[in-house]
Amino acid sequence: MPKENLIYRLDNLEYQYHYLNNTLDGFKPRLNGTSKIFNAKGKRTTKKVAKTLQMATLESLTSQLDILRLEILQKKAYHLEKKIASYLEKTLQQQSNALSKHTNAKNETKRNTLAVIEREYTFPKFANLIAKSKVAKLVVSKVTPTRTLKEDPPHWFKDSEYLQIINTKESQYNPGNIWNKTVLPIKGCDQLLSLTMNSKKYKEIVESFDSGMDLFLNNKREKKADASQNEAGLSKGDSKRSEKSSKGQPSSGESSEDQSEESSEAESDEESGRSSVSGESQTANIDEDAILKAYEGMLVASDDEAAEEESFMLNPNINYNEVTDEEPSAEDSEPSEASSDEEEEQPRKRQKKEKESKKKVVLPELISGYYSGGSEDELSEDEVAKKQISNQPKRKNRRGQRARQKIWEKKYGKNAKHIQKQLEKDKEEKQQRQIEYEERVAKRAAKAKALEETAQHHREKAVSNNRTSEKPEDKPMHPSWEAKKLAEEKLKNVKFQGKKIVF
Known part of the structure; x- marks a missing residue:
């Protein structure tokens, strides 16, 4: 005898318990078959499940669950x-x-x-x-x-x-x-x-x-859900770090006034974010300039700008030392050297950021090709491409009648509809054959009875005819018959008159 599946039974009882408590949203069955049974669309299964849920009570389910859990x-x-x-x-x-x-x-x-x-x-x-x-x-x-x-x-x-x-x-x-x-x-x-x-x-x-x-x-x-949440948290953290690393710092070419304005705006944004009771995020207060500065390292100059930079050259006829008001002193030269070093380092950083940004930027893939509105062949090709791109699952061919009947036989056994219909049909045919046989037997019996009656009638008629027939009257015999009769009587009484001869 096969063993009872106690986990399956426990799953069913817990599903009924949570159903009566209206806590099905937080319950996750252990087995996939549990939810399929209680959410089945078949009429028989639905009636059976509804009857089970109506008969269940919290007290009985609690006691059954306690006993079953302890047993397991x-x-x-x-x-x-x-x-x-x-x-x-x-x-x-x-x-x-x-x-x-x-x-x-x-x-x-x-x-x-x-x-x-x-x-x-x-x-x-x-x-x-x-x-x-x-x-x-x-x-x-x-x-x-x-x-x-x-x-x-x-x-x-x-x-x-x-x-x-x-x-x-x-x-x-x-x-x-x-x-x-x-x-x-x-x-x-x-x-x-x-x-x-x-x-x-x-x-x-x-x-x-x-x-x-x-x-x-x-x-x-629950462990799987926690693991997926942890993975999602790690991926979010990595994406946030990459976003932070992709954002570049403001370039050295910007003036100190712009930096002071940005710092003041950032401070005001932070203060407004802390004081807001409504819980709005600080992203609503981000300035467009800050966004542009964050992506400044990713912008590439156009061909015209590059040509202008390449075409710019110093004029040899102008003495730039005379044009300037003051010549730099020794003290001023030191920070200039430092600034030059910083300017040399900044292009390197920009190049690194540009490389990182090029690696991280992902362009959307082209879903369909270019359509010029040409011939009908191109239209047919586009339709074929759309069919290939569409992710709609292909409709499977329906099983044959005999294959479906085999599935129903395995699932319902003798209670399958086609089996019941065949049994009813056989029963009706058997009854019809029985009726026809009885009719034939009755017909034969009636025919035999009719024949017997006619024969009996003929016999009775013959007997009655024999009984009613009169005896022949005694009429005088013909003289020739009388003479013959007398001759025969004489021959009978004649004595032997010959001689015996002994050899």
Whole structure:
């Protein structure tokens, strides 16, 4: 007999519970089939689901959920406990056998530890103690991961055996009690257990239990949602950083007045943003000049401007030293050198920014080609391109009647409509054949009866004719007949008159 799917049953009960509480928006079923069943469009399934939801009550669902959750937890914990115990017992026994065959000074401590465990507890009992304590710790940490849940555990988990083990310090299987009274008194036992439980096999056992508990507690989808949110947050942070890095600082060619105006505007924007109670963002106060300055490093000069810059040359007939009012002193020359260094560094920065901007700028792809309004062939090509570009899924061909009937037979069995129709048709044909057969039999019987009646009538008529027929009258015989009759009588009475001859 197949085992009952307890997770599927738990999913259905939780769906009914959230439906009655009007909290379906926050509930995510573990299995995809749960939502499909409760949101099915078929008439029979819809009626069945509606009947189930009408009969359900919060009290009955709560009690059923508590019992089912505790049952699932007990089965998972029992399965894990048996696996860990068998693994520990097998590992300890193998190590003991291997060390007894190959004795040396390095393995003396480990061999003594195993000997003490075998002498005081035996390997099966020791493995059961460790496995029970580990399972209790894992189960409680899974069901009550936070401090609030540990202080106020779920209602269905309060009477659990494993919660009692953790809360009762004097319990035989309490992890602290096992560690202090069983593991630590034996020299080298802690190291032996740490090595044994650090193996790949033990980790696989615990990981399989974790995945099963995540499905049971419905934590799998929440973890996926958190991971997707974290990835989205990281991508947003990266995009913000790239935007900040792409924005260039104001160029050195701008005057100090422009810088002071920008700083004053920025300060006023910040003050207005802090004082605003309505919660409007500061992006509404951004000036157009600030936007242009941010993208100044990305702008490329046109061909005319480049030609003007290349065509500009110094006039050799003008003495520019005489035109200037004052010649620069030694003190003024130092900052000029510094400014020249800054001017040399700034073009390098601009070049780097331009390269970065060229890498980050993504132009939109051309969706369709150029259309010149030419011949009809081009129109047909454009239509073909549109069909290829469109992402509409192609309509699948409908299955044949026999294929659909096979699907219905697997789904509904004898209750499929086409099977019921065929049965009704066969039944009607059988009834019609029976009616026709009965008509034929009745016709034959009537015909036979009619024949019998006619024969009987003829027989009766013949008998009546015989009875009514008169006897022949005694008339005088003809003289010739009388003479012949007399002659025959005479011949009968004639005596033998001959002689006997003896040979």
